[in-house]
Amino acid sequence: MDLSPATLALVVATFFVAGLVKGVTGMGLPTVAMGVLGAVLSPLAAASLLIVPSSVTNLWQLFAGPSVSALSRRLWPMMAAIVLGTLAGSAILAGGDGRATTTALGLALVLYAAVTLLARPWRVPAAWERIASPLVGLATGLVTGATGVFVIPAVPYLQSLGFERDTLVQALGLSFTVSTFALAAGLLWQGAAPGTGWLASALLVLPALVGMGAGQIVRAFISPAVFRRVFLVGLLLLGLEMTARALV
Known part of the structure; x- marks a missing residue:
């Protein structure tokens, strides 16, 4: 993966900010990373860089919660289906159609931001x-x-199951961890593994963890709800820009 110094600096900054968002809100690292990097790299390249930092931070989130085993027993049908769906869907990401994957990524960001901002709790x-x-x-x-x-x-579905806050954060960590591993398996299966990009992905764990630590400090001084709304509005605008650019 040949990155210019300017692009490399943007990648490092993106994972720091993505970690910061995750530290404040408990989620957002893959969404921020894919949203920002998808604007300057192909979605496939962005996903390849995401795998190791996402795995490490989500495992941290998963095992910091109250009961991995109880959650796994309750949610295993969802997790198994995530794996099957990801393996099937990875053919699209690995297919190399930059316009189609950028459009899909933009629409996913818009849908997530709009639903989270506008939908009532259910x-x-x-x-x-x-x-x-x-x-x-x-x-x-x-x-x-x-x-x-x-x-x-x-995310909206897990929020609808009535978990206590700490258990919800752990359930999100479980879902994100399974999704990350399934995505890595899907890319390997499709012959689109990042190759030397694994090293770049591993090195990006550091800015992601530093960002998470900073986010946990920042959380004590700001309202997570306000921060989350600002984050979602930013994602909405980014998704609209990506979708419009891909369709032009």
């Missing part, structure tokens, strides 16, 4: 969860495989 009845979880997982996997973004519709 609750999935317990009786529906057995059917809803694999369907949501499959849809999330297809979006992940096509765009490298893990949040639609997994």
